[in-house]
Amino acid sequence: LAKTTQPISMDSYEGQEVNITCSHNNIATNDYITWYQQFPSQGPRFIIQGYKTKVTNEVASLFIPADRKSSTLSLPRVSLSDTAVYYCLVGAVMDSSYKLIFGSGTRLLVRP
């Protein structure tokens, strides 16, 4: 059964760049890749979305290789407030039906 895969956790320090990679081997041709951020006891919050190549907004960049089987969320110069769980969301065809799948999430800890 296809699914998205992310590292369980990552540690970083304030001011560093953090890159979180998600693999999604069964991504469908028309699917977009979306990343969310979640703080404890809150709902996930949209960060960035892309289809291919590179997308950048005021908080992050998203890198997607040509085969689209993975994506990398890049957070420049993280701060303590970036400590959160980051989820990769893609649509995927599983068992001939269309499903939206959350990754297991990557727990990012930013240290002073």
Added chain:
Amino acid sequence: ETGVTQTPRHLVMGMTNKKSLKCEQHLGHNAMYWYKQSAKKPLELMFVYNFKEQTENNSVPSRFSPECPNSSHLFLHLHTLQPEDSALYLCASSQETGGHYGYTFGSGTRLTVV
């Protein structure tokens, strides 16, 4: 305020109780979702509604009963729950179903079944 409001924020209920969770969105979206988030597990999609019609029930036990009276409101009726149903229940909405549309989530209802 995210545009998706969930009430109550916290709920403690006994296994024989009946309660309801409420979700409301003022974003003009046509799709609404219920997710369950248990400790140390990925978000689990429970139900999907598109234009008030249920389009997906992800093998959810019948003790969870959704209701979508219009595109702005979504309820989750709970009855005879089990302690393992304790979790954070999240409501989300999107313009329509499908991966192209980003989801807006509410802050969730923290449910504890005793």
